[in-house]
Amino acid sequence: ETGVTQTPRHLVMGMTNKKSLKCEQHLGHNAMYWYKQSAKKPLELMFVYNFKEQTENNSVPSRFSPECPNSSHLFLHLHTLQPEDSALYLCASSVRQGDNEQFFGPGTRLTVL
């Protein structure tokens, strides 16, 4: 266990659905990250939050909407997704942004039909 949990572990949704992914870290960290891992592609950074403030948006489409209500929780709200958005979505945390020793959650396997 890395101290980072993600729910749900698996999600199947239609293109018109709205769903949310949740990440929680129990490490006392102040930076949290969303990554996307697609088949045969490198891990792609999506968003970074440092002390609850969004500091990085890696040109992510607006159908993905992050939320960080406090340093321990991070959400990714999904709406009107496309089949090509199907991937493993990984959350990570670190002491602060700039501390690149990141701890990852188990991921949410998302399938968009």
Place this chain on the structure above:
Amino acid sequence: KQEVTQIPAALSVPEGENLVLNCSFTDSAIYNLQWFRQDPGKGLTSLLLIQSSQREQTSGRLNASLDKSSGRSTLYIAASQPGDSATYLCAGANSGNTPLVFGKGTRLSVIA
């Protein structure tokens, strides 16, 4: 812009063999480099983190080296075991405030 490459994409070895996984990066001004392990359908587990001022780090049977001048890092696994079977990812950052850039990984199979 930093780019990270891992070759080979897949590797199969018999149990007990010592092996080396390779990672190359394009920008020698690397801040740190990290090796991760990922089991199928799971998240990443951090194995070793090497700062730019360091040349290697060791943890148990694992040893990671960093050669900035040649743009290479290696992960050495001694006396491999079937439980070492996983995908190994390396990732580098050019500064403390720039994102980690990941390679595609090397999928390792250790055959009993």
